[in-house]
Amino acid sequence: xxxxxxxxxxxxxxxxxxxxxxxxxxxxxxxxxxxxxxxxxxxxxxxxxxxxxxxxxxxxxxxxxxxxxxxxxxxxxxxxxxxxxxxxxxxxxxxxxxxxxxxxxxxxxxx
Amino acid sequence: xxxxxxxxxxxxxxxxxxxxxxxxxxxxxxxxxxxxxxxxxxxxxxxxxxxxxxxxxxxxxxxxxxxxxxxxxxxxxxxxxxxxxxxxxxxxxxxxxxxxxxxxxxxxxxxxxx
Numbered sequence: 001x002x003x004x005x006x007x008x009x010x011x012x013x014x015x016x017x018x019x020x021x022x023x024x025x026x027x028x029x030x031x032x033x034x035x036x037x038x039x040x041x042x043x044x045x046x047x048x049x050x051x052x053x054x055x056x057x058x059x060x061x062x063x064x065x066x067x068x069x070x071x072x073x074x075x076x077x078x079x080x081x082x083x084x085x086x087x088x089x090x091x092x093x094x095x096x097x098x099x100x101x102x103x104x105x106x107x108x109x110x111x
Numbered sequence: 112x113x114x115x116x117x118x119x120x121x122x123x124x125x126x127x128x129x130x131x132x133x134x135x136x137x138x139x140x141x142x143x144x145x146x147x148x149x150x151x152x153x154x155x156x157x158x159x160x161x162x163x164x165x166x167x168x169x170x171x172x173x174x175x176x177x178x179x180x181x182x183x184x185x186x187x188x189x190x191x192x193x194x195x196x197x198x199x200x201x202x203x204x205x206x207x208x209x210x211x212x213x214x215x216x217x218x219x220x221x222x223x224x225x
Binding site: 049097099104 | 115117144146152153154155156159167169170202204212213214215216217218219
């Protein structure tokens with residue numbers, strides 16, 4: 001079945017610096033790759049997603065890249081702010097199927 | 112448009128009791144996913160349902176766990192004869208269509224078995 005690996009498990013960056021989280025997936029039929037942010041005591045919130053027909057997508061300070069050949073995708077957060085501190089999950093799905101999540105990255109923004 | 116609504120937010124059950132977790136999807140959404148999350152861990156897929164139909168239950172334990180999404184009313188995740196190991200946060204997500212459309216999560220139900 002589909003497996004999604006996510007690295008690192010914990011990431012600390014200085015406020016204002018960039019953060020990068022990387023994921024790999026095993027199922028070559030996966031074609032949808034969402035990213036979720038989860039704050040303490042809350043449900044995961046969809047922050048950005050990318051489909052397999054594009055290689056990059058950007059939304060303000062957040063960008064995602066996808067390399068279908070290598071089966072990996074990444075989340076980039078620029079100019080990090082304290083409110084970016086949270087747990088981030090990558091995920092992968094094929095059409096008509098479940099969404100499989102990575103194990104998460106705990107991002108700490110240092111003052 | 113209200114988001115995905117889960118209730119109760121917190122549920123305490125004694126060992127051996129039944130737990131019923133409810134999820135009302137966003138308006139217009141016909142697909143529901145259930146996930147389980149242990150403290151400091153990721154989201155583990157349990158079941159994927161369409162109204163009146165289970166699409167994929169490969170993540171559900173074979174015993175004691177069941178899920179439904181009736182034509183009318185919320186989706187229900189039912190855990191019979193709960194054990195301490197069932198203590199976790201259970202999240203529901205809904206989407207309007209299958210696969211590669213956005214899925215939105217509720218705030219979760221935190222089940223504690225005492």
